[in-house]
Amino acid sequence: MNMSFLQELFSSITQRDKMQRRFGSKKASYDHTDLEAACHELLNSDGEAASIVMASRALDIYQSLDDENKRSFFCALAKNFAAAPDRIDEAYRVYRSDRSNQHLAELFKVCEPHRQELFRRLNLTQGATYELVKMRQDFLALMEGHKDYEPINADFVHLFGSWFNRGFLVLRRIDWTTPASILEKIIRYEAVHKIQGWDDLRRRLDARDRRCFGFFHPAIGDEPLIFVEVALTRGIPDKVQPILAHGQYDIEAPELADSAAFYGISNCQAGLRGISFGNFLIKQVVQELKQELPNLKNFVTLSPLPLFRSWLERTYPPDSGLLTPEAETVLGHLDDPDWVNQPELAERLSEVVRPLAARYLLKEKNGDNLPLNPVARFHLGNGAELHRINWLGDVSDNGIKQSASLMVNYLYVLENIERNNEKYTTNGEIVCSSSVRELSKLGRKLFQGELKK
Numbered sequence: 001m002n003m004s005f006l007q008e009l010f011s012s013i014t015q016r017d018k019m020q021r022r023f024g025s026k027k028a029s030y031d032h033t034d035l036e037a038a039c040h041e042l043l044n045s046d047g048e049a050a051s052i053v054m055a056s057r058a059l060d061i062y063q064s065l066d067d068e069n070k071r072s073f074f075c076a077l078a079k080n081f082a083a084a085p086d087r088i089d090e091a092y093r094v095y096r097s098d099r100s101n102q103h104l105a106e107l108f109k110v111c112e113p114h115r116q117e118l119f120r121r122l123n124l125t126q127g128a129t130y131e132l133v134k135m136r137q138d139f140l141a142l143m144e145g146h147k148d149y150e151p152i153n154a155d156f157v158h159l160f161g162s163w164f165n166r167g168f169l170v171l172r173r174i175d176w177t178t179p180a181s182i183l184e185k186i187i188r189y190e191a192v193h194k195i196q197g198w199d200d201l202r203r204r205l206d207a208r209d210r211r212c213f214g215f216f217h218p219a220i221g222d223e224p225l226i227f228v229e230v231a232l233t234r235g236i237p238d239k240v241q242p243i244l245a246h247g248q249y250d251i252e253a254p255e256l257a258d259s260a261a262f263y264g265i266s267n268c269q270a271g272l273r274g275i276s277f278g279n280f281l282i283k284q285v286v287q288e289l290k291q292e293l294p295n296l297k298n299f300v301t302l303s304p305l306p307l308f309r310s311w312l313e314r315t316y317p318p319d320s321g322l323l324t325p326e327a328e329t330v331l332g333h334l335d336d337p338d339w340v341n342q343p344e345l346a347e348r349l350s351e352v353v354r355p356l357a358a359r360y361l362l363k364e365k366n367g368d369n370l371p372l373n374p375v376a377r378f379h380l381g382n383g384a385e386l387h388r389i390n391w392l393g394d395v396s397d398n399g400i401k402q403s404a405s406l407m408v409n410y411l412y413v414l415e416n417i418e419r420n421n422e423k424y425t426t427n428g429e430i431v432c433s434s435s436v437r438e439l440s441k442l443g444r445k446l447f448q449g450e451l452k453k
Contacts, residue, residue, distance in 0.1 A: 192266060316356075361386060383421035
């Protein structure tokens with residue numbers, strides 16, 4: 001037996017017990033100043049056992065704070081745990097006189113905010129990774145709109161980008177044999193098409209024509225980071241209601257499917273917003289499905305078009321004169337709560353809404369010259385093709401309210417993903433099918449005057 005190992009272990013435990021006794025007494029209540037003091041102590045600590053205890057104590061204090069004290073703590077993080085300007089100036093002066101790698105490394109070191117080292121030390125204690133994810137969730141909620149505190153968010157993103165690197169993520173298939181504790185979270189976290197209880201969940205996990213996969217991280221156990229729901233179908237689906245319906249099967253056995261449709265992708269942790277998992281998830285799930293079911297030919301999404309309806313109403317309000325009188329009149333019928341049940345009116349609306357949607361997806365850009373629609377940015381950035389715009393794809397109340405009933409197929413062709421991604425990231429080029437391109441051309445006929453170009 002390795003006695004030096006045992007001695008080191010016992011020494012570590014003894015030291016930790018001493019620290020527990022030193023910091024074990026608890027106050028009736030804490031405020032942000034107690035937490036700030038605990039964080040300074042943690043940064044000044046030079047022993048691992050002591051740091052673990054101090055980190056645990058600091059996180060306990062944080063969890064006990066109300067929102068106002070948490071907000072004050074974030075303000076303290078911005079002011080009192082930033083990098084020291086004087087040290088940066090001095091390190092830069094030295095580097096300018098001697099541009100050696102050693103002086104460059106010192107410059108990098110002093111430029112790093114103390115917050116980053118604080119977060120690393122807080123992460124020493126068991127369960128801390130998830131607690132820090134929840135801390136960022138609080139930060140995003142409490143400090144929204146405060147641009148002065150964006151550097152704190154940048155520090156979280158920088159560290160989480162490393163801690164939740166693809167190499168640490170574990171892909172797991174979720175089915176009816178998955179522990180109930182995880183299945184309960186799938187019901188709670190589903191963000192696209194609400195799961196209506198256990199029977200609905202069981203249908204979505206049916207081995208005949210459904211698959212569900214999620215990414216997990218060893219540091220946070222059974223908390224899913226993101227999951228995707230897949231429907232195995234014959235042909236590319238254009239409507240989500242049949243997929244969500246109970247007792248309705250497009251195939252009798254998974255081997256008969258030729259298409260896999262990703263109809264729901266849900267991010268589970270608000271504190272990990274901005275950390276990209278979905279692109280890895282989709283590509284790995286495609287590989288998993290391809291291995292299980294070699295007959296699959298099409299890998300597509302059946303995606304909502306969030307924000308489209310609001311964009312449409314904001315861009316082309318009644319009597320704006322931007323559209324032809326006929327198009328403007330037809331578009332006004334979207335306010336009729338029963339239009340979806342009137343086939344002739346729905347067809348007339350389709351002739352206006354779908355072409356405008358094609359132009360919205362292809363032409364409307366944000367400040368970074370990327371598609372205005374967030375779902376489009378996600379899939380096109382992953383190397384997918386804008387394949388088809390489906391009318392009456394989602395006739396639920398939410399689908400009509402957000403997307404004017406439209407759903408979009410983004411097609412993932414494995415051999416084209418890298419090329420499509422390069423075109424998109426290098427030139428902003430959106431790869432689309434000929435049918436979408438033709439729809440966009442039809443949209444030009446709906447404009448008046450100088451807009452018709």
